[in-house]
Amino acid sequence: MEPISVISCLVAVVIMVAKASGAPPALFIFGDSLVDSGNNNYLLTNARADSAPNGIDYPTHLPTGRFSNGLNIPDFISENLGAESVLPYLNPWLQGDALLRGANFASAGVGVLNDTGFQFAHIIKMPQQFNYFMEYKERVAGMIGLPATDSLVAGALVAICLGANDYVNNYFLLPFSLRQLHYSLDDYHAIVMLEYKKHLQKLYELGARKIMVMSVGPLGCAPSQRASRSANGECHAGLQKSAADFNSLLKSTLDELNSHFAIPVYTYANSYAMNVDMMTFPEAYGFKTSRDACCGRGRFNGLAPCDHLARCCPDRDNYVFWDAFHPTEKASRIIAARFMNGPPSDMSPLNLKTMMQLDL
Ligand SMILES: *[C@@H]1O[C@H](CO)[C@@H](O)[C@H](O)[C@H]1NC(C)=O
Numbered sequence: 364m365e366p367i368s369v370i371s372c373l374v375a376v377v378i379m380v381a382k383a384s385g386a387p388p389a390l391f392i393f394g395d396s397l398v399d400s401g402n403n404n405y406l407l408t409n410a411r412a413d414s415a416p417n418g419i420d421y422p423t424h425l426p427t428g429r430f431s432n433g434l435n436i437p438d439f440i441s442e443n444l445g446a447e448s449v450l451p452y453l454n455p456w457l458q459g460d461a462l463l464r465g466a467n468f469a470s471a472g473v474g475v476l477n478d479t480g481f482q483f484a485h486i487i488k489m490p491q492q493f494n495y496f497m498e499y500k501e502r503v504a505g506m507i508g509l510p511a512t513d514s515l516v517a518g519a520l521v522a523i524c525l526g527a528n529d530y531v532n533n534y535f536l537l538p539f540s541l542r543q544l545h546y547s548l549d550d551y552h553a554i555v556m557l558e559y560k561k562h563l564q565k566l567y568e569l570g571a572r573k574i575m576v577m578s579v580g581p582l583g584c585a586p587s588q589r590a591s592r593s594a595n596g597e598c599h600a601g602l603q604k605s606a607a608d609f610n611s612l613l614k615s616t617l618d619e620l621n622s623h624f625a626i627p628v629y630t631y632a633n634s635y636a637m638n639v640d641m642m643t644f645p646e647a648y649g650f651k652t653s654r655d656a657c658c659g660r661g662r663f664n665g666l667a668p669c670d671h672l673a674r675c676c677p678d679r680d681n682y683v684f685w686d687a688f689h690p691t692e693k694a695s696r697i698i699a700a701r702f703m704n705g706p707p708s709d710m711s712p713l714n715l716k717t718m719m720q721l722d723l
Contacts, residue, residue, distance in 0.1 A: 387446035389465035389515050392437050393492050394524035396471030401428025403471045405453040410472035410483040416675040432679045433692035439699030452495050466499050468492040474529035475559045489562055516570040517723055524577040529555050530605050556612045572628055573718050578610040578635040584642055586656040587687035590665030610635050630713045637698050641683045651681035658686050
């Protein structure tokens, strides 16, 4: 008994010192491919980014599982928090001290709904992402004890990005969607939001207290949708309206959830507006095009995944889109900076800088 209690005492002291010296908070990521840093590499699914030229601008110049030419949004969130990037939960290197920095549970292809992404086979659906988070907490509690684990989670930033696949890869799935036969779009929005609200409440139940919820982007303007659904390359109006309607429901859901707390627990990240800005004024951000993807095939490079068969542009920083759906490293950096420091039109009610300064 004696040595163990000395060790746990030491651990407690180290953690207190770490807090006092302003060590960065832990980071937990949930959701889809926009924030997946490589979990799907370990799964039997075709929703994956583990072949070149993904990762071409990553420090190793190798694919990592990120849907990006280099770093992705979670990497830049970490950077802004002064922390190292967090590892995918399924990565075997996620052990020991690395666990205390947080974990990324996201999985490309998932949606709010269980049946979204069925075409991608073995992905980590939301109930399983939460199961892994519970398992994570048990592992950490085994290292530092329950109270320290609870305060690590309460002080952490939790970011969740969901919804795009419930539209692009479910309700609006080409060539046809059963969902459209069974539900009007308004009914479908309501079903999705009802489930999303449960996921958001689940994060609170699991101890999260600083939760950033990303809006869906301008889905109809993704190169894949411009390429497959429009005559002249314009944004697809139905998907655009769906994204806007989903986001306004999401915003009011978060307001309603926050109304039960003196200090806001949830903050809405208006990544929709951030993407629209870059698409509308690409030159203002140093981009040359927001219509074509850098990596892909077919019209606007929007008709095939980014893999060894794809065309890849030589000048990634000129593009908002890396592939048919996902931003380049450069666009991701711009988005994460606005999460951190953006005005209330970007981040409501709190940007990350303010949210992370709140003492709970
Ligand atoms: C989704 O799946 C989980 C189990 O995997 C289940 O508990 C939950 O009820 C399902 N949600 C819906 C809306 O069917």
